[in-house]
Amino acid sequence: MLLETIRLALRSVRRNVLRSFLTLLGIVIGVAAVIAMLTIGSGTTAKVRSDISALGSNLLTVRSGRPPTPGQPPVRSNRPLEDKDVTALRAHLLGARAISGASQKTVTVVSGTESLSVSVTGSDTGYFDARNLAVIDGRLYSDAEIRSGANVCLVGETVRQQFFGSASPLGSTIRVGRMSCDIIGLLEPKGYTGFGQDQDNVVMMPLTTFQRRIAGNRNIETIYVAADDATPTSELQTRIEDIIRDTRRITADKEDDFNVRDMTQIADAMASATSTMTGMLSAVAGVSLLVGGIGIMNIMLVSVTERTREIGIRLAIGAHEKHILIQFLVEATVLSVLGGLIGIAIGLALAGAASLALSIPFAPSLAVVLMAVGFSALIGMVFGFFPALRGARLDPIEALRHE
Amino acid sequence: MAEAPLISFEKVWKTYGEGEARVHALAGVDMSIERGDFVAIMGPSGSGKSTSMNIVGCLDAPTKGRYGFLGIDAGRLDRTRRAILRNLHIGFVFQGYNLLPRTTAAENVELPLIYRGMASGERRKLAMQALGEVGLEGREHHTPAELSGGQQQRVAIARAIVTRPTLLVADEPTGNLDTARSHEIMELMTRLNADYGLTIVMVTHEPDIAAYARRTIAFRDGQIASDTLRAEAA
Ligand SMILES: Nc1ncnc2c1ncn2[C@@H]1O[C@H](COP(=O)(O)OP(=O)(O)O)[C@@H](O)[C@H]1O
Ligand SMILES: [Mg+2]
Numbered sequence: 001m002l003l004e005t006i007r008l009a010l011r012s013v014r015r016n017v018l019r020s021f022l023t024l025l026g027i028v029i030g031v032a033a034v035i036a037m038l039t040i041g042s043g044t045t046a047k048v049r050s051d052i053s054a055l056g057s058n059l060l061t062v063r064s065g066r067p068p069t070p071g072q073p074p075v076r077s078n079r080p081l082e083d084k085d086v087t088a089l090r091a092h093l094l095g096a097r098a099i100s101g102a103s104q105k106t107v108t109v110v111s112g113t114e115s116l117s118v119s120v121t122g123s124d125t126g127y128f129d130a131r132n133l134a135v136i137d138g139r140l141y142s143d144a145e146i147r148s149g150a151n152v153c154l155v156g157e158t159v160r161q162q163f164f165g166s167a168s169p170l171g172s173t174i175r176v177g178r179m180s181c182d183i184i185g186l187l188e189p190k191g192y193t194g195f196g197q198d199q200d201n202v203v204m205m206p207l208t209t210f211q212r213r214i215a216g217n218r219n220i221e222t223i224y225v226a227a228d229d230a231t232p233t234s235e236l237q238t239r240i241e242d243i244i245r246d247t248r249r250i251t252a253d254k255e256d257d258f259n260v261r262d263m264t265q266i267a268d269a270m271a272s273a274t275s276t277m278t279g280m281l282s283a284v285a286g287v288s289l290l291v292g293g294i295g296i297m298n299i300m301l302v303s304v305t306e307r308t309r310e311i312g313i314r315l316a317i318g319a320h321e322k323h324i325l326i327q328f329l330v331e332a333t334v335l336s337v338l339g340g341l342i343g344i345a346i347g348l349a350l351a352g353a354a355s356l357a358l359s360i361p362f363a364p365s366l367a368v369v370l371m372a373v374g375f376s377a378l379i380g381m382v383f384g385f386f387p388a389l390r391g392a393r394l395d396p397i398e399a400l401r402h403e
Numbered sequence: 404m405a406e407a408p409l410i411s412f413e414k415v416w417k418t419y420g421e422g423e424a425r426v427h428a429l430a431g432v433d434m435s436i437e438r439g440d441f442v443a444i445m446g447p448s449g450s451g452k453s454t455s456m457n458i459v460g461c462l463d464a465p466t467k468g469r470y471g472f473l474g475i476d477a478g479r480l481d482r483t484r485r486a487i488l489r490n491l492h493i494g495f496v497f498q499g500y501n502l503l504p505r506t507t508a509a510e511n512v513e514l515p516l517i518y519r520g521m522a523s524g525e526r527r528k529l530a531m532q533a534l535g536e537v538g539l540e541g542r543e544h545h546t547p548a549e550l551s552g553g554q555q556q557r558v559a560i561a562r563a564i565v566t567r568p569t570l571l572v573a574d575e576p577t578g579n580l581d582t583a584r585s586h587e588i589m590e591l592m593t594r595l596n597a598d599y600g601l602t603i604v605m606v607t608h609e610p611d612i613a614a615y616a617r618r619t620i621a622f623r624d625g626q627i628a629s630d631t632l633r634a635e636a637a
Contacts, residue, residue, distance in 0.1 A: 316489065320518070
């Protein structure tokens with residue numbers, strides 16, 4: 001009987017294709033918007049999370065300069081971080097899995113006739129632990145090479161491809177800025193970040209070598225601290241601040257001239273910004289669904305009026321009120337679920353296009369799709385109820401007289 | 404004790420409107436109709452024919468008085484029980500055919516069976532059979548727009564008898580048809596009355612249509628003016 005009623009409803013929708021489609025526009029737009037936003041939103045969140053965790057989990061970074069206060073431009077300190085800051089952290093900081101000082105600069109790298117602008121980082125070995133970097137071919141620089149400032153380096157996948165194609169780069173020499181260095185290792189590929197940055201277009205060398213030959217100073221740009229599993233990053237952050245204030249002799253009445261940032265917090269902040277935006281846009285979509293629902297109600301009232309005589313016939317030959325009620329309720333529901341399905345298709349297509357354009361993962365969720373179907377069915381039932389009831393309550397004699 | 408009549412009106416009143424605008428469509432009608440009878444209802448326009456047919460067909464209830472159908476006090480039943488009674492025992496034929504547009508003859512005839520919850524295979528079988536009985540085999544898949552007036556009224560009759568009802572209620576069934584078609588329809592109804600013992604109550608203006616009935620009841624101003632049996636039947 002229900003199947004019968006659904007078939008009947010589909011037939012009546014087909015009879016008025018254009019009218020049905022116009023009625024459904026509100027629902028189509030609303031559902032498409034919700035599906036697109038939720039899918040893009042979860043793709044973005046997944047991307048941000050994977051980017052941040054690629055940086056290293058439980059990672060804190062220390063840089064010079066006052067911590068940014070909201071609404072004010074960041075202040076650069078003219079007092080850079082130094083070796084002694086790293087040494088002090090190594091000596092006194094509890095709860096860290098890895099501590100590393102590193103500096104970075106974009107430099108032109110040349111090999112033979114080819115050249116490439118590359119992000120060059122000078123670091124100690126702790127950097128690899130802190131940032132979850134791995135060497136897939138060759139080796140890491142030794143402590144002796146770090147102490148002596150040897151001209152050795154590791155290259156990323158993009159650099160290898162540019163200069164060596166598919167061949168092994170080990171044992172070759174490249175020019176990095178004005179120095180030449182021997183390639184001793186190849187880094188594991190990491191792909192692009194959510195912001196379109198190529199994480200494999202890199203060269204790594206000992207910090208001392210970098211300071212002497214690339215930067216020309218003894219500065220340390222960033223200290224990376226990875227918390228061990230037992231220590232909350234917020235707690236580690238406070239300890240780091242205490243130690244650095246001490247080494248930099250910042251008295252109690254002075255503000256920090258450095259800042260410590262928690263990458264997990266940044267990830268959470270970005271994720272919550274995404275979900276706030278998704279939430280706001282969902283509210284907009286909700287309004288459009290409401291409009292869609294009113295459209296359904298309107299068209300069902302028209303349909304009931306147009307078919308008053310039909311209702312009269314059905315009632316006369318033995319339909320109960322509930323049969324008529326169900327018939328029109330099913331029709332409204334079929335109509336709005338149809339709109340929902342069209343909306344889901346459009347929404348997924350939009351999200352797919354967006355994920356290509358923004359190079360984020362396409363993350364459709366079955367739960368979200370089912371929810372959209374359920375929600376459109378609900379809209380049909382809620383907004384179809386009043387018109388259906390009106391049809392069901394008709395007096396058969398009056399209805400049969402209707403022209 | 405004799406079996407109760409199929410239909411009995413006891414001082415049935417039907418009143419419309421209030422105060423000044425009050426109209427007594429039926430003013431204390433007493434009548435009874437036996438099972439298997441073929442009755443024509445006549446009378447001038449506004450005399451209460453349709454009103455009494457609506458009550459006979461359990462579409463409406465008297466304002467006052469008792470309407471007995473199958474020995475049941477049908478006038479006191481609620482909407483749903485009246486719908487069940489109609490579906491089980493009463494078939495309707497209207498002046499304007501009242502078929503569902505853009506719906507095939509077979510689907511139209513199946514309609515009352517749907518509300519019995521019958522499975523579609525059996526429904527289709529019974530619908531085909533009923534269409535055969537009214538002489539429409541081969542037209543099962545035509546929509547009303549593809550059928551003539553006479554054919555449409557045959558579909559309506561098939562729809563009315565497909566449930567094997569006790570009573571057929573027909574309000575001016577030949578009102579929209581030409582003379583030849585009208586007589587064909589009346590012959591069909593006479594056959595149904597004779598073959599199945601189907602009780603028929605039919606409103607008509609035309610004496611030669613009423614002549615098919617065994618008994619003629621004439622209304623005037625909401626009351627029965629005359630009640631006569633056909634000469635050869637008397
Ligand atoms: N729904 C109604 N509301 C008000 N008056 C009605 C209604 N139905 C019928 N009447 C009145 O009742 C009287 C009898 O009507 P009806 O039974 O339709 O007559 P007939 O079918 O014999 O022409 C008429 O005066 C008519 O105006
Ligand atoms: Mg009338």
